[in-house]
Amino acid sequence: KYGISYRELQEMLAERGVNVDHTTIYRWVQRYTNLKMGAYSSHFYC
Template sequence: MAKHHPFKWRHFQLDIILLCMRWYLRYALSYRDLEEMMVERGLSVDHTTIYRWVQRYAPELKKCCRPYLKTTTNS
């Protein structure tokens, strides 16, 4: 069987989805801020769409990235 591709059947390309999610998760931006930033770049993305992307894909990204994070101490 073929491996399930999580971004299949999405209206926007993978790099746009990941870019919006990265900016939202990394910086203190609101969904509406990201919507405005995408409009400045010529993309019409609604803030609720970005919200849905974050809700859907953030847990999967966390699972994929967790093994590569450096461990820290509480000192």
């Protein structure tokens, strides 16, 4: 949906003084997406 890569996000964070590798961002996305989806699925039943 959004046209931003993990490397671009890494550069944006570096401009703000946050030095993080793009693979770390990928891991965060994987982890927190699963957590959020689990929270939503417990509230919404089809």
